[in-house]
Amino acid sequence: MNKVFYLIGLVVFITVVISCNNDQNISDDDHTDLPYIGQHDVVYQATEDHEVGDTMYHTVPDFEYMTQDSTYLSSAEIDDKVWIAKFFFTHCPTICPPMTASMKKVNEALADHADNLVFLSFSIDPERDDPERLQTYMDRHDIQAENWYFLTGDESATHQLGVEGFQLLATADEDAPGGFAHSPNFVLVDEQQHIRGVYDGLDPVSRKSLIADAKKLLDHE
16 A cells, blocks of 8 residues: 555656646647647657757647447547536545546536537546446436546556657556556546646545636647
8 A cells, every 4th residue: 555655646746846847838820828738849850840958848649449339449539628627436435436536527617518518437447447337337327418528448558648649647456446546536638638737636625626627628639
């Protein structure tokens, strides 16, 4: 269990430090006042898309997963939308149900933006969380939103996507409840796949901040 808390603390520390450091690194055409979260680099050699001195912000890498409908969803299909993502597993005995209830409230609060916004719930226990199980989980929580995808795929790749891509802890841990450890946070991603905010999914105040920040991105389109 100490290992779990250490990993959570490390991810949170890195996220907070980088978020603070990025407050002044917003691109000229972005007036949302939201930070860019994650490691970034400076361009030292000009390319077709970037000039020397441009800042290269962290982006969530490409992915493809099976949904609760047994169809595949790739990041390329939604790369023109704002994302709100979390990691979970359906057999989770602790924080997953309240996280799901919290995300449902976020979804409902942003219902008017459904055409330009998607919600992504990545299972970190794909061996048990097949599409049928994900659909059952959605039904149990009365989730009917068409812009909310519950996703299942390769376990190792998903854990890597969580830690390196979305900057969230997501890992197997035999000492954790249910055998997996993951962050309680939600991540806000803009249309260029940059992370623009990380929010405690179990905290109502943080949830309100997420809703407000998502509207900034959506109204900025």
